[in-house]
Amino acid sequence: MASEIAVLGGGCFWCLEAVYQQVKGIEAVESGYTGGAGVNPSYEQVCGGQTGHAEVVKLRFDPQSISYREILEIFFTIHDPTTLNRQGNDVGTQYRSVIYYQNEIQHDTAKHIIAEMALVWDAPIVTELSPSQPYYKAEDYHQNYFQQHPFQGYCAFVVAPKLEKLREVFADKSKPE
Template sequence: MQKWIDVIRLANNGNLNPDQRIEKSEEEWKSLLTEEQFYVTRKKGTERAHSSEMCNLFEPGKYACVCCNTVLFDSEEKFQSGTGWPSFTQPIKENTINYIKDVTFGMYRIETTCSTCDAHLGHVFQDGPMPSGLRFCINAVALKKVKSDEKKVTFGGGCFWCTEAMFQQLKGVVNVESGYSGGEIINPTYREVCSGTTGHAEVIEITYLPSEISFEDLVKIHLTTHNPTTINKQGADRGTQYRSIIFYRTDDEKMQALKVIEDVQSAYDDMIVTEVKMFEHFHKAEANHQDYYNRNSETGYCMAVINPKLAKLKSLYQDKLKK
């Protein structure tokens, strides 16, 4: 999660490399864009406040650069700022936005541009909601809404190396990231979470397609591939950071999760103690914890601990696995 200090560091020391670069002449951009789009994105203009209905639209989806179609923001990070421009708390990826010092009009501001094509988007300020505290104030005319059927769900069930490896195998799962959730500390480190003092659990955030795998299926697989009856314990791992937990984003998801727990309970002699909690924030773990099994499958831990879990997953849910 980017914070103001990260924005300042990038503006001062140089931005991250984008996934790709698109460069066109001014005449080429003029031929592709409307007059207002060209004025805002290529000439660093600003649209009139409250001129777009995009400010008040919060349905699921993503927002891409109107010039090059690079996806920049997710609707989950959009909020009502009351400023008259669409506002977001985070970019969809750290390297999609460039930060540039702007001292025009006698003010010191940080301009935001698309890292792929240098389109002017708006500015970023440090008066947004926590935990990032950022407000990306973006011209609506610089964005295009992109329909997306993807949804997210966040689970904790012991070491995230194990849970990540299992859910990566499932059809309909687009992406799995390891991280921390459920506590109060912003951007905790692995060492801090392992101390058991942050309130965070080791979790995975799953991006999935409901048309291919349902929320209920994901919850059921979660509950039957770790031990949901032990409090703050999974195998040799002990501590609140290893607690069994399901984070829901809507009331419907809460009810569905509770129903699946009720249905699965008969498979266990002991009571399921999995916590069901409203999702607040996901803090992505360090790079060395991402895609851990695929990068370290020959290590002793992966062979002794994760391989048996994968074998159980395959025996229970062969029809749910990717080919």
């Protein structure tokens, strides 16, 4: 069976990238932008709110090793899907919680997971469910960011706890350290 693609936004792409790089069945993770206006936006344009793009990760995964549903279960565990246009101190539409589905099966799966998550979280789920849109790879310095800068402040205090949570809650889906 061929690889599939998932595109998710849940705050800073460094967090999602670092987490999904540690998940079994994820073949590639790339940080990028989607969901806005304009072609090939820069980080400065996206963070300045000029384009409406979200910071996202594009995942290539082996559906024989990990299901789309499992990818979304991880997604809803490692970020807060109840805060509109923010994750912690990261504020702006570029940090919105969003699932860009690639086909109707992904759409239906995401819709079901969102409904299930509404029963788990104490506040309403604000995660957007949107069809796939043009995707633009982020600048090279954003790729593998946590791996290159594990002791940088943001990585140590924001990204690292998400990795710990992945290993704690999804130990069976985590790659060995």
